Amino acid sequence: xxxxxxxxxxxxxxxxxxxxxxxxxxxxxxxxxxxxxxxxxxxxxxxxxxxxxxxxxxxxxxxxxxxxxxxxxxxxxxxxxxxxxxxxxxxxxxxxxxxxxxxxxxxxxxxxxx
Amino acid sequence: xxxxxxxxxxxxxxxxxxxxxxxxxxxxxxxxxxxxxxxxxxxxxxxxxxxxxxxxxxxxxxxxxxxxxxxxxxxxxxxxxxxxxxxxxxxxxxxxxxxxxxxxxxxxxxxxxxxxx
Numbered sequence: 001x002x003x004x005x006x007x008x009x010x011x012x013x014x015x016x017x018x019x020x021x022x023x024x025x026x027x028x029x030x031x032x033x034x035x036x037x038x039x040x041x042x043x044x045x046x047x048x049x050x051x052x053x054x055x056x057x058x059x060x061x062x063x064x065x066x067x068x069x070x071x072x073x074x075x076x077x078x079x080x081x082x083x084x085x086x087x088x089x090x091x092x093x094x095x096x097x098x099x100x101x102x103x104x105x106x107x108x109x110x111x112x113x114x
Numbered sequence: 115x116x117x118x119x120x121x122x123x124x125x126x127x128x129x130x131x132x133x134x135x136x137x138x139x140x141x142x143x144x145x146x147x148x149x150x151x152x153x154x155x156x157x158x159x160x161x162x163x164x165x166x167x168x169x170x171x172x173x174x175x176x177x178x179x180x181x182x183x184x185x186x187x188x189x190x191x192x193x194x195x196x197x198x199x200x201x202x203x204x205x206x207x208x209x210x211x212x213x214x215x216x217x218x219x220x221x222x223x224x225x226x227x228x229x230x231x
Contacts, residue, residue: 043221
């Protein structure tokens with residue numbers, strides 16, 4: 001059963017803590033993405049990766065970090081430098097990024113800062 | 115930079131009626147336009163997409179039209195059903211002028227569709 005999984009579904013963090021959100025795909029896709037979604041807003045791109053060991057900043061990368069050590073995995077770390085981290089985080093993947101960018105999304109992780 | 119405007123932000127229709135959601139984009143080099151449906155608490159699902167070399171595409175009750183000259187595209191849902199109730203997002207790709215970001219998607223802010231039985 002192919003798809004994208006994200007864990008955990010809900011995550012609570014105290015101020016000043018770093019947390020890592022997991023994203024795994026078994027679609028054999030080259031490109032992976034992290035988006036942030038706030039109420040009433042569209043999806044905003046945090047980071048993206050076209051291939052293993054390479055990633056690029058998106059529109060709102062400050063306070064976040066990523067790694068891409070395996071093709072299947074693209075974890076996102078929300079650091080204490082992110083001023084307003086409470087949001088719904090979505091991971092996506094696509095076969096290629098440069099032509100007809102059909103992206104498939106995971107179920108999301110809702111992060112709440114206490 | 116590239117901007118995607120989506121209207122309306124909320125739309126309420128009676129079951130069986132049609133629903134139309136419109137988006138405009140600013141980058142004339144955009145070449146791919148997907149539509150996503152997002153149910154509460156879930157990730158977006160791709161429901162239909164269109165490429166810049168096509169003017170219209172249909173899939174059962176949903177259709178998308180693209181006007182490249184005017185830089186706008188629309189989602190049409192006919193014979194709406196209560197299960198169509200969700201938030202719908204349009205998106206457009208960044209074109210060649212955006213260098214390494216070419217191919218990334220820019221999303222509209224979404225339309226909350228409510229279908230009343």
